[in-house]
Amino acid sequence: MIKVGIVGASGWADVAHLPALAALDEYRVTAVATTRQESADRVAARYGVPLAFADAGALTAHDDVDLVVVSVRAALHTKVIRAALEAGKHVLSEWPLTVDPDEAAELAEAAATAGVTHAVCLQGYHSPGARFVADLVAGGRIGRLESVVMVASGGPLGGAAVAPQHSWTTDPAGGTTLLTIMGGHFLATLERMTGELAEVSARLPHLYDSVRVGGTGETVDGGVPNQVLLHGTLAGGATASVTIHGAAGDPDGFYVKLVGSEGALTVTPGRGGDYLHWAEWDIRADGERVEVPRAYRTVSLDPADGPAANVAAVYRDLATAIGEGRAPNPGFHAAARYHRLLATIERAARSGAREEIA
Structure with a gap:
C-alpha cells in the first residue's frame, strides 16, 4: 500500500486526484496540506484522511507519507518538489512541472539523483483513446502518417474575460496560461498518438492588453497569449498544424485529424465541454466509428465520468512503476522536454523562423 500525501488538496485535487485515488486499491491517502489549517481539516474529514497540515514541509517530512502529490500553483511546485526529494519521497507533480525550462531540467536531474520514482500528471498519455489511436497509427491502419491537424478550445483561459478565481492566470509569471497549461496538455496528448514534433514555426497572438474579470467590473493586465498557432514537422516526416484558441467560458471541444497514405482518423469529443486530455473520444476511421476496446481502460x-479517470490511470502506472522499480510514463524528464517544446514555440513566435526542438 502506497501512502499518499497531497499538497494543495483543495481545488483541482478535490476534483481529480482525490476521486482518482479513492478508486484505486494500491493507494491510501494519509495526509493532506493546504495553506490554512481549517481547509485542510475540512478536506481530511470529507475523505477520512488521518493527517491534515497547513505546512507542506511537515507533510513531506512525515513518516506516514511515501508519495508526495504536488497540486499547488505552478510557481510553488519547485519548493515542494525539492522538499519531497530531500525527504526521499516519490513525487507526482501536476503539470506544468515548474515555470522555467531550465528549472524543469534541474528538477529532473535532482529526482534521478534522489533515486525516487517521479511522474508528472500529463494524463493524456494514459487516455484510452490516445493509446488506441497511437496503436492504430503504429499498426499501419492509415498507412504512412502524412499530416496532422488539431483545433482545440483552451477556455476558460485566453479569452476577453476571465472568472475571478482565474484572474491571476493573466500574469505570465504564474506559469498557468493558454500556452503552458492547455498547450502542454494538448501537445503531449497529440504526440502520444503521432510521435514527437521535431521543429516548429509559431505565432502567439496577443489580442487583449486588459482582460475583464467577470462579474466584478474590474480588469487585469493581459500579459499572456490569447491564441496558440503552430506549424511543424514530426520526427517521422509528417506535417502538423495546431490551433489552440482562448475562450472566456468552458471549452467547446476539439477536433483532431490524422491523414495517412491509406486513410484517415478523426477524433472529436464524445460530449461537449471536455478537454482532449480527459474526454471520452469519438474516433472515426474513414468516417466509420471505431470503438475503443475495453483492454485500453x-x-x-470511465473518461465519460470526468477528469478523474485518466488521472487514475496515471496513478495506476505510477504504482506499477514503483513496484517494478522502473520509470513511470511520463516522468520528470518527459516534463522537461515539454517545457523545452513550449520554450521553442515561444522562441519561434519571437523570431518568425522555423526552430528545431532540442
Missing part, C-alpha cells in the same frame, strides 16, 4: 473509472 486500465481503471474502473
